[in-house]
Amino acid sequence: MMETQLVRRHLIDTDGLSLEEMESLFCRAAYWRDHPEAWFQTGKGRFAANWFLEPSTRTRVSFEVAEKRLGMETIPLDGETSSTMKGESFYDTLRTLAAVGVEVVVVRHAGIGTLAEMAWENPGVSLVNAGEGNGGHPTQALLDLFTMREQFGTLKGLTVSIIGDIRHSRVARSNYWALKTFGARVILAGPESMRDPSLEEYAPYLPVDEAIRQADVVMMLRVQLERHRETLFSSPDVYLHAYGLTPERVEAMRSHAVILHPAPVNRGVEIASELVEHKRSKIFEQMSNGVWIRMAVLERALEGGRG
Amino acid sequence: MMETQLVRRHLIDTDGLSLEEMESLFCRAAYWRDHPEAWFQTGKGRFAANWFLEPSTRTRVSFEVAEKRLGMETIPLDGETSSTMKGESFYDTLRTLAAVGVEVVVVRHAGIGTLAEMAWENPGVSLVNAGEGNGGHPTQALLDLFTMREQFGTLKGLTVSIIGDIRHSRVARSNYWALKTFGARVILAGPESMRDPSLEEYAPYLPVDEAIRQADVVMMLRVQLERHRETLFSSPDVYLHAYGLTPERVEAMRSHAVILHPAPVNRGVEIASELVEHKRSKIFEQMSNGVWIRMAVLERALEGGRG
Amino acid sequence: MMETQLVRRHLIDTDGLSLEEMESLFCRAAYWRDHPEAWFQTGKGRFAANWFLEPSTRTRVSFEVAEKRLGMETIPLDGETSSTMKGESFYDTLRTLAAVGVEVVVVRHAGIGTLAEMAWENPGVSLVNAGEGNGGHPTQALLDLFTMREQFGTLKGLTVSIIGDIRHSRVARSNYWALKTFGARVILAGPESMRDPSLEEYAPYLPVDEAIRQADVVMMLRVQLERHRETLFSSPDVYLHAYGLTPERVEAMRSHAVILHPAPVNRGVEIASELVEHKRSKIFEQMSNGVWIRMAVLERALEGGRG
The missing domain is CATH 3.40.50.1370 (Aspartate/ornithine carbamoyltransferase)
Known part of the structure; x- marks a missing residue:
């Protein structure tokens, strides 16, 4: 399958990021802040799904603005409770999203360690941690x-x-x-x-x-x-x-x-x-800075999503 | 802060509108109805949040169509209940939306008088009343x-x-x-x-x-x-x-x-x-007319949102 | 009214489709799969509403991706329960969506036979069955x-x-x-x-x-x-x-x-x-094929929606 040939750019937690990677994200965040004329292009025609299994207005809205400012199409999954997903594994949902064309999945949930495990199983999407239990954000x-x-x-x-x-x-x-x-x-x-x-x-x-x-x-x-x-x-x-x-x-x-x-x-x-x-x-x-940082993080996730 | 220098164009209730203002809104509503070739431009790249604390399919859909026909990006907040917002004031939510780049917030809620009070506190967004308790619509x-x-x-x-x-x-x-x-x-x-x-x-x-x-x-x-x-x-x-x-x-x-x-x-x-x-x-x-009127109201709100 | 003059292209169930119609849908599905350069154009500025009265992440997401890949604007109604719609008939909701400019309504619900009945009553929108009780999908x-x-x-x-x-x-x-x-x-x-x-x-x-x-x-x-x-x-x-x-x-x-x-x-x-x-x-x-098929089905629905 195509996606197994790609380097996915997950963001699971800060302990997996080098100083250089964080500096590069800060640099791109400043770029997005200072260059509104560059908005609405990079992610044109590409899909992010926002899968919020715990409510979080603030973080969800910030990601959604960031995605749209990159020009991305957004698919909300925030109404989905565990009962909606009944009988389907976390992995299968991610593979499904990959199958319909989603490249980045932003996840907020109560569990700990699930995202790291999922990244390891290579579900065909870039994962972005939007808050995981008491684990990381x-x-x-x-x-x-x-x-x-x-x-x-x-x-x-x-x-x-x-x-x-x-x-x-x-x-x-x-x-x-x-x-x-x-x-x-x-x-x-x-x-x-x-x-x-x-x-x-x-x-x-x-x-x-x-x-x-x-x-x-x-x-x-x-x-x-x-x-x-x-x-x-x-x-x-x-x-x-x-x-x-x-x-x-x-x-x-x-x-x-x-x-x-x-x-x-x-x-x-x-x-x-x-x-x-x-x-x-x-x-x-x-x-405000949250939007610039998330644009940088999503841009990095998309770089892993194609070629 | 930038937004305090701007004239915000809230729409709280009809008793705050002069005959001339209403005539101007009717004129623009007719314009939007008659000029589909002008759609999808005015609000390009600008964000509206639809904050529906009471369910209202009809009004929400009408606003959403109006926003999109103006070319705006829309952020739904209609799934948020008071428990989601637990511990955060109405004002802080509006300030947060302003901070991430939202310019217009369309609000439906059960209280009375809150929107007028919020407009007075200058939260950095234009407020549009989409139905407030038994108060106004x-x-x-x-x-x-x-x-x-x-x-x-x-x-x-x-x-x-x-x-x-x-x-x-x-x-x-x-x-x-x-x-x-x-x-x-x-x-x-x-x-x-x-x-x-x-x-x-x-x-x-x-x-x-x-x-x-x-x-x-x-x-x-x-x-x-x-x-x-x-x-x-x-x-x-x-x-x-x-x-x-x-x-x-x-x-x-x-x-x-x-x-x-x-x-x-x-x-x-x-x-x-x-x-x-x-x-x-x-x-x-x-x-049908609801969409044209709301396009006019949102256009007015956006005029207050930039320079 | 304008819409009564149009041939609507509902999709109620497969027993209403001829071999030729299905072949034509397969042909268009393959076209959408093979021609990403043609995406985001056909449905530009036109509205679909996704009315999911039963939860269905998978089907909803697939339709939403298909709509957006056609360039359509999407209106979610999936949070609406029967209580939201209290006192309003299925028909009135469809007529309302038509009145605000929606051309295609994708419906998932528990009843059987309702969509066929609605198609007969000519509510001014193209209906697409996204799963109807134990009836059809x-x-x-x-x-x-x-x-x-x-x-x-x-x-x-x-x-x-x-x-x-x-x-x-x-x-x-x-x-x-x-x-x-x-x-x-x-x-x-x-x-x-x-x-x-x-x-x-x-x-x-x-x-x-x-x-x-x-x-x-x-x-x-x-x-x-x-x-x-x-x-x-x-x-x-x-x-x-x-x-x-x-x-x-x-x-x-x-x-x-x-x-x-x-x-x-x-x-x-x-x-x-x-x-x-x-x-x-x-x-x-x-x-993956679900997206191509749904693009073909929506394209057919839109052909019925304008002249």
């Missing part, structure tokens, strides 16, 4: 790093404090691997119950105030308080003052330091509402 | 008026009888404000339990037969009989003969008068089934 | 026959054994009528409880091993085991060995014979997992 990490790089010119030597629910965060993990590759320094912080021992081998765990004081980049994570509230926190306010970003903590930040958040934001939980559009906040800039 | 009113105007040449002096469930009808309200601006005369009719005192300050409430006899335009409203049946009406037939449009009542209409209905139609409830495609009925013409 | 049959014809050059005289849940299979029925028109010989096989007496007037019912031995084409049907398991089969394995395709049965096939399956496949139920991509299997080729 590489395009989020790439857009975060791109945003930092635009801000500071370089990633090497930067101190990035990731604060909040580390344990349940695929964002923390994918960021950690990518930042490590660039020689940035990562600090973790957050409540005891949300620590992740597997990452602490590499990054120190500091008190929140200390982590904020040392950081060039303060990355606040979304807290799914409904999971923790009853046992640990009596109210959003209690969490905010213990571990969230408050105006007082912003005062303690280094003068050039910036605020990141993968969004959606819980206003008044991990970040005070008035800080979301604070002058230090890059939150909506991250979202 | 401006594109429906505009397509109704456009249909009347095509039929009679003018709206001034026209007598329009709006009949049925006035109280729960955003269509009645938006029509009322627009018709008033043009100097048309509005009559209301329907069961006692479905009256809306707030509109009766401006428009008389007449018996159904009288309202039909005087009208140039008989506008039948959809009745959600399941809400009222047990307490008030023992069957659709009872409603039809008391307040619906029957062949006998059509006989009593003025010779030039026409029938309108915002659809979807409950055949055999507010209108006898055989009248839906009666020669006086403009019901399917209204739907 | 004509594009599946056409893609099956196209796959056989590509393999053997002709359909006349071919022996096709359809094996499995005949009774609940619209695929079996649509294939039967089409194969009969071409003078192919159909054999049926499967468990006693899944027989369909209405088809046995025309095609013999043989034991599975005998049906496989005689066939040029072994067409395995999907078994919805969850419907039958408790009463009839204690496990997938019991079914597989009694009625499914096993490596041993493949050994007994004629040397040139091929395997077909309408998919989605229940691996290990009606077919052993290792046979899905066996060298005799045309299963993924069927899926």
